[in-house]
Amino acid sequence: MPTGIVNEMELLSKNINELLEQKKLFDIKRLVNDLHPADVAELMTFFDRDNQVVLFRLLQKDMAIAVFEQLDFERQENLLNSFTDDKVSEILNYMSPDDLTELLDELPAKVVKKLLYLLNPDQRNMASLLLGYRENSAGRIMNPGYIDLKENYTIAQALERIRKLSPPEDMIYTAYVTDIQRHLIGIITLRDLILSTPEKKVTEIMDTDVVFVSTDDDQELVARNIQKYDLLSLPVVDHEHRLVGVVTVDDAIDIIEEEATEDIHRLAAIQTTEDEYLHSTVMQKVRNRILWLVALLLGGMVTSFIIQNQSALIQTVVSLSFFIPALINTGGNVGSQSTSIMVRGIALNEVDSRNIFKIALKESLVGSILGGLLGLVGFFRVLLLRESSMIGIIVGISIWVVVFVSNLIGIIIPLFLKKMKFDPALSATPVITTIVDMIGVFLYFQIARIFIGF
Incomplete structure (x- = not known):
């Protein structure tokens, strides 16, 4: 406010x-x-x-x-x-x-x-x-009160019907034309009714190209259609295409806010809740976060296990351990960026099965360029610390590989979740970071072994 x-x-x-x-x-x-x-x-x-x-x-x-x-x-x-x-x-x-x-x-x-x-x-x-x-669902959030006009009405009869119904202000701008079985056949705006002559039939001025949703459609689709087609209200029909209600633009705004909040919570690995922040108890907040945090802690222990298994290599080349934090932080940051971009793209319907190959190719190029640039930064950073050029090459190549892989992981997991009918926002930033940490550390030591010959 x-x-x-x-x-x-x-x-x-x-x-x-x-x-x-x-x-x-x-x-x-x-x-x-x-x-x-x-x-x-x-x-x-x-x-x-x-x-x-x-x-x-x-x-x-x-x-x-x-x-x-x-x-x-x-x-x-x-x-x-x-x-x-x-x-x-x-x-x-x-x-x-x-x-x-x-x-x-x-x-x-x-x-x-x-x-x-x-x-x-x-x-x-x-x-x-x-x-x-x-x-x-659309049926759960719709308002069963709407302006319905029969197909044989004249404009005068339609206006009289609207006066009789006396609808609330958020529903007065659009009327829906139905046949005798209540099947939706067209829509008319209040503007069209007012500007038309009284003796005309509503079927002469109605728009038959109607955007509608079914009672079983998800509320997110409802809000998306209202936003896409700039509608003040969206008709809801049952399985027999009979008009049963409408969803208004103010409800769509509430849905968009609710879905955005839910996605933000999931991207932060927090269980979603409808309780407002100031009105939820301490224990509710703990319950909303503890399961994810325990799972991520166990994932972090896998990273520790990988490092522990490389203790002999670390003892031989101690300086390798200096650059582990920078490596996994870089990979986590790149993975988080690509995940956030991909989840947002999916939410806006900019990403679908038709352009997956194009996205994968583009992100591969992006990951290669970012990895190369950050690898060079890592290489010169190692030299500034007066470490050997061999360590610099290991760190530089490791950063390039980790960034490339992290970028791909960040786009693959949301796409996989969408394909499996799960919410892509479940690929939370902490989850991606934990996965990238494990893979990044493993790749780092494998590259080090190749160059050192250990």
Whole structure:
């Protein structure tokens, strides 16, 4: 958030705190209800749990629902625990179905069962339907509320239908034309409807080239399509091509943020979690990291074992040990760079099976050039330390080989994971570094043996 906005929120929170101390609740009510719901949600982060409840109770009904949808899960849960069943029922029944499903996803099963009983029949059936779809699928995140128009409608009838439905602002810009079996056959923008004559048929102006997803498609594909085609909303169809919901651009932004965070965690070899940093406990953080760290420690011990097996060679040429850290650090850095580039390329759909050979050739050339340049730096560095030129040649060639191999490993592992239907981000930077360490040390001593004749 920009610094100016943060400072403004801090000043506003101080002002409200003073009003709370003076029990001037009417002034607070007038102040917070004039703000945007997103600003109120942000403002509530400056207050403790009790005062968050007080602030929320001062909101008008429509504002309260909009603010509740903007809050993070922990604050939503705190408010639900503080309200009566009637108040909870009022909030949940006016939430959009996709936001309600997201909330129910986070709660324990017993709490979900209780909350479902507080919903009206329509909202309960809708929530049960969405919860029945696979997690992280288009069906799970879609909103079943959308503007549907029959193919025999005139423009006048279509506009009247939109007025009757009174959709929220994020869904009013696109209408979907369906046949009598609810099959999606076209889309119309609000602009086209307004600019067309009332007696025209919707089929005359609709666009039949519709981009859509299936209920089983992954949410990442949904967000990617919305981004690729610059859509405000994306229709979701079932296996029989019947329109069942839409995903809006604000949901796509949330998905992109969630997936990016997940990839960053995986690249750092951290188990992904939906808990925010400040809201997760110490033990949660330990659990998220310990398994990977233990695995990497065991991998590091393999490197130590390789070095131990070369103790006779090291005792003969002690100076070889001086350059092990520089060698494995260089290999790890190169491997991490190529892995990060490859994972990002895969995420942006710039890398696929059609251009693997081209990528492998290009990265081989890149690795050769980088290895040669860094090898020369290593060679002259050894000479500056007044070691023999033979040691310099060993170090220089070893760096060239390790950089070349590390670069290839950095692109091969993400591609292999993608081929095996795993997330390429699992090829985490620490994992690549550990693998490269083992291979780099092994190659270094093999090259040394060749030149020394040991």
